Amino acid sequence: MVTIRPVSLFTLLLLVIQVFTLQAAITEQPETQGLPQPNRDLQPADVVRIVIEALAKNDEPYADAGIATTFAFASPANKVNTGPLPKFMQMIRTPTYAIMLDHLEHEFSEVVMMGIQAYQMVKISTGSGDEVIFAFRLSQQRDGEFDGMWMTDAVWPVASGDIPEQAF
Numbered sequence: 216m217v218t219i220r221p222v223s224l225f226t227l228l229l230l231v232i233q234v235f236t237l238q239a240a241i242t243e244q245p246e247t248q249g250l251p252q253p254n255r256d257l258q259p260a261d262v263v264r265i266v267i268e269a270l271a272k273n274d275e276p277y278a279d280a281g282i283a284t285t286f287a288f289a290s291p292a293n294k295v296n297t298g299p300l301p302k303f304m305q306m307i308r309t310p311t312y313a314i315m316l317d318h319l320e321h322e323f324s325e326v327v328m329m330g331i332q333a334y335q336m337v338k339i340s341t342g343s344g345d346e347v348i349f350a351f352r353l354s355q356q357r358d359g360e361f362d363g364m365w366m367t368d369a370v371w372p373v374a375s376g377d378i379p380e381q382a383f
Contacts, residue, residue, distance in 0.1 A: 249276065250284050253364040259333035259353045260326045262288055262365050266351075267323075267337055270307075270315045281316070282307050290354060290366035311372060314339055314347050331355040333365065338378065348374040 251265045266285045273281035286294070286303045297303045306312065324336040333353045340346050352369045356362055 250280060250287065252287055253361055253366055255363045257365055258326075259328070259335060259351075259365045260323070262353060262367065263323065263326075263335045263337060263351050266367065267315070267321050267339075271318050271321065273316045279304060285367075288367050290356065290368050291359065291361065293366070293368050312370075314341060314345060315349070331357070332368075336373065346375065346378045347372050348378060 251269070253262070257265070266288055269281035269284035271281070273279060275281075282304050283300065285307070286298070286300050289297060289303070294303075297306055307316065318339045319342050320340040322338040322340075327334045331354055333355075335351045335353075336348055337351065338346060338348045349370055350373045351367060353365050354368050356364050356366055
């Protein structure tokens with residue numbers, strides 16, 4: 216036979232508070248207020264510049280704010296492959312992309328437009344002299360909440376090491 220003991224109202228209240236606190240901790244997202252967000256006024260070069268400058272100061276105004284900004288500018292199709300945000304954060308910290316975090320210098324190529332797609336290259340330089348050129352592919356979204364906005368579809372390294380100036 217099971218004996219059910221009465222629970223005090225205080226004990227029940229503490230349990231409810233713990234459940235809600237745990238739920239909030241699990242689902243809590245970093246603050247995005249004040250961080251750049253996609254909008255229809257931004258052109259492809261603006262988007263790439265926002266992303267690169269955010270990654271250069273990744274922990275401002277809070278830890279991984281630069282990565283959160285970068286994810287905000289990822290197209291919905293890109294987010295299907297790279298999201299959610301915690302998975303995206305892990306990807307950015309891999310050797311392929313980690314050079315982008317807190318880098319010292321960057322240089323932008325001209326944007327190449329091809330209809331609703333745009334391409335731009337960015338040379339990233341670190342304090343230790345490492346250099347990598349990344350290619351950005353963006354597209355102008357055609358429906359949904361981001362209709363008309365330029366967003367990043369893909370980023371990949373195209374060259375690294377001792378990059379001659381004329382290569383960029």
